[in-house]
Amino acid sequence: MTSPTILLRPLSSYTFTTKSAQPEEDPSVSARLQRLQNQYEDFGMRRTVESVLLVHEHGHPHVLMIQIASAFFKLPGDYLRPGEDELSGLSSRLDSRLQPTPEEPQSYGPSGEGRDQPDDQWEIGDCLATWWRPGFETYMYPYVPAHITKPKECKKLFLVQMPPGKVLAVPKNMKLLAVPLFELYDNSNRYGPQLSAIPHLLSRYNFIYSDV
Amino acid sequence: MTSPTILLRPLSSYTFTTKSAQPEEDPSVSARLQRLQNQYEDFGMRRTVESVLLVHEHGHPHVLMIQIASAFFKLPGDYLRPGEDELSGLSSRLDSRLQPTPEEPQSYGPSGEGRDQPDDQWEIGDCLATWWRPGFETYMYPYVPAHITKPKECKKLFLVQMPPGKVLAVPKNMKLLAVPLFELYDNSNRYGPQLSAIPHLLSRYNFIYSDV
Ligand SMILES: [Zn+2]
Ligand SMILES: [Zn+2]
Ligand SMILES: [Zn+2]
Ligand SMILES: [Zn+2]
Numbered sequence: 001m002t003s004p005t006i007l008l009r010p011l012s013s014y015t016f017t018t019k020s021a022q023p024e025e026d027p028s029v030s031a032r033l034q035r036l037q038n039q040y041e042d043f044g045m046r047r048t049v050e051s052v053l054l055v056h057e058h059g060h061p062h063v064l065m066i067q068i069a070s071a072f073f074k075l076p077g078d079y080l081r082p083g084e085d086e087l088s089g090l091s092s093r094l095d096s097r098l099q100p101t102p103e104e105p106q107s108y109g110p111s112g113e114g115r116d117q118p119d120d121q122w123e124i125g126d127c128l129a130t131w132w133r134p135g136f137e138t139y140m141y142p143y144v145p146a147h148i149t150k151p152k153e154c155k156k157l158f159l160v161q162m163p164p165g166k167v168l169a170v171p172k173n174m175k176l177l178a179v180p181l182f183e184l185y186d187n188s189n190r191y192g193p194q195l196s197a198i199p200h201l202l203s204r205y206n207f208i209y210s211d212v
Numbered sequence: 213m214t215s216p217t218i219l220l221r222p223l224s225s226y227t228f229t230t231k232s233a234q235p236e237e238d239p240s241v242s243a244r245l246q247r248l249q250n251q252y253e254d255f256g257m258r259r260t261v262e263s264v265l266l267v268h269e270h271g272h273p274h275v276l277m278i279q280i281a282s283a284f285f286k287l288p289g290d291y292l293r294p295g296e297d298e299l300s301g302l303s304s305r306l307d308s309r310l311q312p313t314p315e316e317p318q319s320y321g322p323s324g325e326g327r328d329q330p331d332d333q334w335e336i337g338d339c340l341a342t343w344w345r346p347g348f349e350t351y352m353y354p355y356v357p358a359h360i361t362k363p364k365e366c367k368k369l370f371l372v373q374m375p376p377g378k379v380l381a382v383p384k385n386m387k388l389l390a391v392p393l394f395e396l397y398d399n400s401n402r403y404g405p406q407l408s409a410i411p412h413l414l415s416r417y418n419f420i421y422s423d424v
Contacts, residue, residue: 003339003368060358127215129415142415143393146272181355186405193398200409201416203341203354 003206004126006159008056011178013164013212015114017100019107021173024068029138036152037136043082046153049090050077051160052128052198055178056209062178063198066097069173073191075157087124090158095119098176100169107169114167121166125159128201131194140194157194157201164212215418216338218371220268223390225376225424227326229312231319233385236280241350248364249348255294258365261302262289263372264340264410267390268421274390275410278309281385285403287369299336302370307331310388312381319381326379333378337371340413343406352406369406369413376424 026032036046052075053064065073076097080089100107100114108114131140133153144151162168170176179191181199188196238244248258264287265276277285288309292301312319312326320326343352345365356363374380382388391403393411400408 003342061355127416129412130215131415141394141397142411143273143397146392146394180358182353182358185353185355197409197412199354200341200412203343204339204413 003204005206005208006054006125007161007208007210008054008061009162009164009210009212011055011057011062013166013210014055014162015109015165015167016176017107017109017114017167017169018172019101019104019169020171022097022171023173033136033138036133040136040152045151046079046133047084047086048077048079048153048155049086049093050075050155050157051090051094051122051124052157052201053160053162054202056207057178057180059209060180060182061202061207062180063184063195065177065179065195066170067175067177070175073177073179073195075195079153086156087158090124090160091120091122094122094160098168098170100167104169107167109167113165114169117167121163123161123163125161127156128159129157129194129197131155131157142197155194157198164210215416217418217420218266218337219373219420219422220266220273221374221376221422221424223267223269223274225378225422226267226374227321227377227379228388229319229321229326229379229381230384231313231316231381232383234309234383235385245348245350248345252348252364257363258291258345259296259298260289260291260365260367261298261305262287262367262369263302263306263334263336264369264413265372265374266414268419269390269392271421272392272394273414273419274392275396275407277389277391277407278382279387279389282387285389285391285407287407291365298368299370302336302372303332303334306334306372310380310382312379316381319379321379325377326381329377329379333375335373335375337373339368340371341369341406341409343367343369354409367406369410376422 078093132144132151133140134145134148185199290305344356344363345352346357346360397411
């Protein structure tokens with residue numbers, strides 16, 4: 001009944017490298033919705049998992065976000081295969097997006113420090129939010145809207161932490177940005193309704209700021 | 213790591229009666245901020261606790277809110293005395309606001325069903341959110357704003373449930389309304405930033421709709 005505690009590490013605790021570009025799966029919003037509809041017909045509701053990766057900088061919590069083409073922001077994560085487990089699925093999506101890769105040795109970092117880091121170092125914690133997509137449209141809601149019995153997508157956000165010293169390899173067509181909570185708050189114009197709500201979702205936690 | 217579950221009871225499971233008016237402590241916003249400042253000088257940061265009381269109607273979660281003077285909405289709760297415990301303090305604020313009282317026998321309900329209900333039937337659950345007031349002003353944030361070391365108020369919202377059949381006695385100058393999540397969502401114009409964020413805070417829960 002007391003507030004749960006989260007240990008935040010400084011951004012400088014992590015090393016950021018690059019790896020090959022990972023093109024977007026769908027070239028447009030309409031292509032994305034068309035794929036959703038095709039997959040819904042074959043497999044039913046899409047299940048998506050995303051991660052809220054937290055660090056701190058000068059005493060403020062920051063969320064790590066991917067920026068694509070200097071334009072839109074998203075959380076690391078993706079949709080699951082039919083029947084795939086949420087947690088192991090999120091871990092493998094984070095690996096493919098951000099883990100260094102042997103095919104690109106420089107992705108291990110200047111002194112190769114990422115070489116000995118196992119996959120699967122993502123410490124997946126609480127589910128922070130669930131978003132529901134009632135139709136084959138862009139709108140999602142943080143509840144199942146009235147009289148909707150067959151939502152088309154369910155997206156869950158999980159709190160994810162990383163051990164100190166982890167190397168993150170960012171695809172060349174993306175940036176990984178640390179965005180402070182005060183930048184996200186009340187800023188759905190820039191970040192959209194899902195990302196701008198993250199400060200609300202985190203407000204019940206008690207943060208501890210680690211030096212390393 | 214799975215989503216926590218909440219059992220929602222129907223609004224009709226509860227009985228609503230009335231009791232004497234409870235005038236607002238402060239006649240204006242400026243009087244309220246002045247009282248906050250006076251108390252801050254004597255006792256330090258104010259601690260406020262409020263409750264998110266949930267019911268369901270026709271399959272949707274609803275939040276019980278107090279409406280004063282057909283104008284503004286608030287959650288049941290109030291500020292604590294210096295040193296007072298959060299949970300027992302919230303329970304006693306809920307009793308004084310909504311518990312039937314022997315001085316007004318009709319507040320026990322048409323057949324007196326509230327007479328045998330003990331005080332303290334509030335089942336206080338998770339902390340859902342924390343809001344911080346950095347100055348003696350109306351603005352609050354769901355985090356401690358940058359470079360604020362002495363916040364003036366800390367407000368916590370707790371999930372609260374009630375046993376079936378409970379009688380709630382509402383002061384005559386107030387209404388107790390069941391507001392559905394879809395009415396609150398994205399509606400800070402009407403409900404303000406704190407109440408309109410409640411759907412976000414609840415989205416991680418899995419709701420079960422009880423018949424009684
Ligand atoms: Zn920063
Ligand atoms: Zn700063
Ligand atoms: Zn209703
Ligand atoms: Zn309905």
